[in-house]
Amino acid sequence: MGQAQSAVTKTQEQMATGKRVLSPADDPVAATTILKLNQELARTEQYKKNIDVADNSLSLEDSTLQTVVELMQQMNVLAVKAGNTAVLTAADYKSIAAEVDTRISELMNLQNTRNASGQYIFAGYQGDTQPFVNKGGGNFEYLGDEGQLFLQASASVSVAVSDSGKKVFVDIPSDHNTVNTSASSSNRALPASVVSVGQIVDQELFDSFYPEDMVIAFNANSAVVPNGPNYTVTERSTGKVLVANAPYVSGEEINVMGVSLSISGSPVAPTPASLPFNFDAAAAPIDFSANPTTLKISVGGRSETLEFNSLPVVNNVADFAAMLNAAPNAAKLANLGLTASATGFVSANGMNISVQGGNPALQSATGLTTMAGVVSTNGKAGDSFFVESTDKQGLLTTLSRFSEAMKSVKDTPESKALLSDLVAKTLSNLTNSITNVVSVQGEVGARQNTLESSRDLNLDVNLFVQQELKSVQDLDYAEASIRLSMETLVLNASQQSFTKISQLSLFNYL
Template sequence: MSDRLSTYWIYQRPVNDMLQLQTNLNKTQEQISSGKRILTPADDPVGASRVLQLNQEIALMDQYERNITLLDARLEQEEGVLSAVEDSVARIRELAVQAGNAGVLTEEDRIAIAAEVRERVDEMVDLMNTKDGSGEFLFSGFSGNTQPFVKNPGGGYGYAGDEGVRFLQVSQTITLASSDSGKDVFMDIPADEISFTSYANTENTGNPPGVISAGITIDQQALDAFYPEDAVITFENPLDIDPPEQNFTVRRKSDGRVLGGLENVRFTPGAPIQVGGVAVNISGNPDPGDQFVIESSRNQGVLTTFEKFLFTLENYPPGEGFDEVYDANIEQTLNNLDNTIANVSQVRARIGARLNTSESVVNQHADNKLAAKDIKSSIEDLDFAEAVSRLQMESFILQAAQQSFAQTSRLSLFDFI
């Protein structure tokens, strides 16, 4: 017995088949226009997953490359600043050599050298407070918006930054320092011999404020014996002496013991105060309770070296009974300048090593990214020759189906009545 076909089936089945053929044709056309074989994850679940993974890897390498660009820019700027610092220190050393030749040094020469040293101090402070391209200070550690080197109202320069070092990740396993602490570069420099720094208490209230000089070492053996103690110069009540007058007492910081009999000493602005093998001057108008600190140390910052050299030139000139002290401090200045150049050179060497590493890493990223893109292309990119052939085949099949349907749809008795 023959099977009977319903009119619905005769019409709907061919229509469904033609719709599917049209869908396939449209998809092939979309693949050709986009150049991609995988349009949705359903086209190739495994391939789509691999492409997603490769896209993430490429995006991560792009981020690493951006980090390296930032790192290189910052390090190259820092290296340029340190090169200028070395030039400035080298010039100060030339001046110190000239000043050390006391036999031919004239008064005019000494004054001219002191004037240039003063200018070089300002130049050095400007270099040490350099900002990067984003407006942050290069040498302030994590405190990028804080000026690292600030002139204290009471004399000398203080470091207001921190000791933090910023790092940038340049690969999955490598992080490189993008900065150096100003304290490490310019402050923690080994001194030729035991040295000292002098500064005023930030809570002093004198008006005009009392200012302490950089000072000078007048007896190295005494300073060696005094180390590691510190001295505090405290201004006392004027009524403590008769007649009432500004006076000060020098005490050891660790236990408050009076040093060298310097108790209630009448204050003469600009007169030397000698304690523990060093001499400093205090000027201005300190109030009772104002304090000034002399801190012994094995390190000496570059600005302290400059200021002590300047202090020596201006206050202990040769030929006026200070020849031995003058010569000793010129020698220390030269040695400390050499130590400064050595320290800065070490920092520059570290910067060079980081730049070399970043160059190697960025080349590695370029190779890895190229390989990842090749793999990604082999997975998701379309074979145009195959796709065009398939498009022609699908178009031919669709046309045949449409013509076949047109023929079979007219096989009805009603067409022959």
């Protein structure tokens, strides 16, 4: 009777819930299938949410890019207008430059667009970081990365939902070899000195120098007479001096290898680095002809090997300094920008000095543990600025150079000729920028089409899974009703039999 009651109760629960399988014990195989189908439905629902998020992100990106394209087309019109150098005056160009500056601010806001969650859409993986910042002097810096966010749209489809600002707005092929200018992150001037965006004023000369980079490093004030701020321009890869100890005036034009730029502010001069000597008089006289050795000395990544293998003997630190300032060591020290005296090695440009090698005799002469290696720590380099060759030009840089050129133009044929050349480059680079942005727009559209296809596929999968789930899980009410009637009949019969049997006793048979 208990089994009959359980059967009736189970069937009633099945009919109340509409489900055939109430627990894994009812049908282990079906229960496993139901679990898998429900998991598939949950995944499909998450894909639907992902597609909605992705579609919103791509729609925002597409509308932003379309606004950028329209802005660039307006800039193209202004550039064509600016090409009329025979009619326009310097005052006219300043008016056009003011409008370009307004558009630059508008463009920067577009490039720093945020989504509904407050994330910057063109910052790559750095969604919390403003990707484009104004560094002054017409220079802009991209602080995001090259990351691209993806969302899963279906079991087999993953769709990119963002593009880095570097790809869209920075890495744009330039119509000509050009430069990017920047200040070293280790500069110490407060307020910081600012380097201008720069212009190529002699393309042929610069092309002969390309792809080398330049470093503008500020020297000790004592490097020029009369003493004052000055700088040296070197080729970055080799250290070759291009301009030596040029007097510095804030805002004054600097022309080197076909590049024109300016630096504004008060760059900090270097703090010289030094390795002082401490001659061991007890070791004198020191005869290097009998104890020959070499010393590797390095500054700023460049090295020379000093030689100690000849007479005269060294009786004091003055004798040792004289040996350093004689051939062949003198030229080697000069190559590194070092001086040597009785007080020690000095690097006037502030780059620290390292020495390695030698023998006990050399250690006695210098008072330095050269065999273990010694590095100075008191040097601080002067402020420096970089001019990096590149075949790419960011959109903001293109417009900034266009504006700066119009602000500085003069009503002379030579100045107008330079501006005319810059306008031609601006038009070409704007065309390249539009092409690049439109190409990304096309990619965005293709991704949105992929999302729609995935949405349709997920609907089909959802319908199929629900049908499968229904066939495995749902109750057949007709069959259940018949079964419930039979189980109820059995239960009633059991109860009636139990009632009759329970009333029987031996007294009924006496």
